Amino acid sequence: MQKNYYILFHNTRVNSPLSSYDKRKSRQSFDRAAHRYDKSAALQQQVAAKLIALQSKEGVQSVLDIGCGTGQVTAAMCVDYPQANIVALDFAERMLLETEKRLSVINKSATLVCADAECLPFVDESFDLIISSLMLQWSNDLTQNLTHIHRCLMGKGQLAFSTFTEGTLKEVKASWKSVDGLVHTSDFMGVDTLKQSVEAAGFRNVQIHQETIVSLYPKVREVLMDMKRIGASNAHSDRSKGLTGKQRFAAFESAYEIFKQADMNYPCTWELAYVFGEK
Template identity: 40%
Template sequence: MRSNTANPYLLDKHKTRQGFERAAETYDANALLQREIGARLLERLDLIKMQPETVLDLGCGTGMVSEHLLKRYKKARVIGVDLALNMVKKTRQRGGWFRKPQGVCADAASLPFQPQCADMLVSNLMLQWCNDLPTVFGEWVQVLKPNGLLMFATFGPDTLKELRASWGQVDGFTHTSRFPDMHDVGDALLQAGFRDPVMDMEMITLTYADVRGLLRELKGIGANNATSGRNHGLTGKARLQACLQAYEYFRQEDGLYPATYEVVYGHAWAPTLLPSKLPEKFIPIMRSTT
């Protein structure tokens, strides 16, 4: 039955965490797109002349970005943060025997760190799992030192438009997230107090021999349907088959099935003076003496 929530696209945090906990072992084998976008995001750091002491990788997943940051900033402490503990455990295994990322299991909207503890925040494809971007950015701006850098990638509204349209021919439930518009993301940054936001976007289309391949890949990275308006019962073979049939409309001349991703990149700077906000609990970040 349909959820009674006023916003059917509101994401269930427990469902989101559950999907990524289960996918920790299969994520790397299915995350081709996530690695590619992460690499493109990290290339943008070539234009930023910083030598940060502390970098937070927010939504670290299995730690691909954290490991790169360790190599790029050889004197920095790198801390991966993820909602799923199993993902954090994978991140802690990255790096060499002498230097690995730290890992913290935490909600991006309620970070357990002291104010102004980080020089740089990096986030690759995590923001689309957040319900309230102004609140999330408001938390992040507190964690950054004055003039600290935020750099991120997330998904925009046209992401998985083929899958969304195909399910729309089957029933009235929500089957994919509603991804934020690039301009709304920029507005949320300004609302939170970030300055000089720069946003841009690109479209990436992956193709599959069959639609089930796309569905398996999404499941393999933990990207399950966590919307409140989802069908809370079993989908059923008949409905799935109807979706696959509807997807035939998008089949290309070469016989392959496309999946579109609108990728939004952005960076912004923390203000020189931050609004006062003292969390009740935080994890002090101290340099290791070993």
């Protein structure tokens, strides 16, 4: 079968020796989840819609969507900027296939690139808008990653991205901590550190909008299942490598009980930052 996208991943270094995030495992999880992603991605859809609504740029000629997933942001870019050259990048090939399907339904097309977001395969000053929804929190070195993004933007180009910040998954973290003290979730940056990172990469006029979303679940295990279904399993290199045994999981569920609400639902908190900056 002919492939309608470029694969540039195999030549890149998948994990640097200092990686705290296991990219190989994460890439496999997202690849496996691609076909079912949209059914469990209500939060991601809500966040992407808000990012798109908040970002505004006139006369956009070229857009890069980093970590495009199944292409919801890419599709919106194709509609909002019909004359622009749109490029969608993801390291999971099957996510790109889903993006291709989504675009063909609305009769649009984009250049699809299978590559690592931390090794962007583009020459300097290639895009005037670079957008990314809920991907950059997995950067091993956010400032370095944003420096590459800055390099790929044209003069006066705009960066727009959404990411999780400190406080995300606080109920999950606290419950696991009381059980075994091991790393079961990613660590998320505080907003001040995030802003410093974006500025250190060279961006000006950095604006951050914050939002807290609390998802409610009838069962504790549904909290974790939702993340698994979209491929966002814990890919931290220090994660517990053994099986999460039944007894430990039962202890986790019982620790989560203290968060149970009057309506019998279990909350899961997501702290969002919508970040905008200019080159």
